[in-house]
Amino acid sequence: MTAMPLILTNVWQGTRTVNADFIELAQTFRMSRAQVLTKIYLPTILPPFFSAARLAFGFGARVSLVAETLGASSGIGYRLRQAADLVQTDQVFAWTLTLIALMIVLEALILKPLENRLFRWKKKAGSQ
Numbered sequence: 001m002t003a004m005p006l007i008l009t010n011v012w013q014g015t016r017t018v019n020a021d022f023i024e025l026a027q028t029f030r031m032s033r034a035q036v037l038t039k040i041y042l043p044t045i046l047p048p049f050f051s052a053a054r055l056a057f058g059f060g061a062r063v064s065l066v067a068e069t070l071g072a073s074s075g076i077g078y079r080l081r082q083a084a085d086l087v088q089t090d091q092v093f094a095w096t097l098t099l100i101a102l103m104i105v106l107e108a109l110i111l112k113p114l115e116n117r118l119f120r121w122k123k124k125a126g127s128q
Contacts, residue, residue: 002059003059015045018040022040023036026039043121053111058103061099068081069081076099080092
């Protein structure tokens with residue numbers, strides 16, 4: 001819920017950057033609405049979407065961690081608070097490193113490969 005406004009705002013701004021000449025050209029070639037969406041709007045909207053998704057994920061993870069810290073009886077936030085309350089510095093560092101590792105793994109193994117796959121056309125277009 002906290003991340004959705006970030007994504008919606010960026011996607012909305014992305015739709016406003018669509019080149020009107022491309023839309024006019026699509027109408028000239030009598031492209032269907034689905035074709036206009038997939039060939040013009042989607043490539044324009046995906047970069048801001050991924051940017052927002054990265055921001056939203058980080059923000060959402062922090063909000064979840066704070067919520068667990070304040071009111072949960074399980075989870076990483078709860079364990080982190082419990083270790084801090086008991087002055088178990090080694091466990092605080094261990095849970096902090098676990099959170100950092102989870103963020104890096106999600107970024108490196110899921111978000112970045114997905115983004116590279118979806119934006120292969122940009123690399124091809126830029127190399128010509």
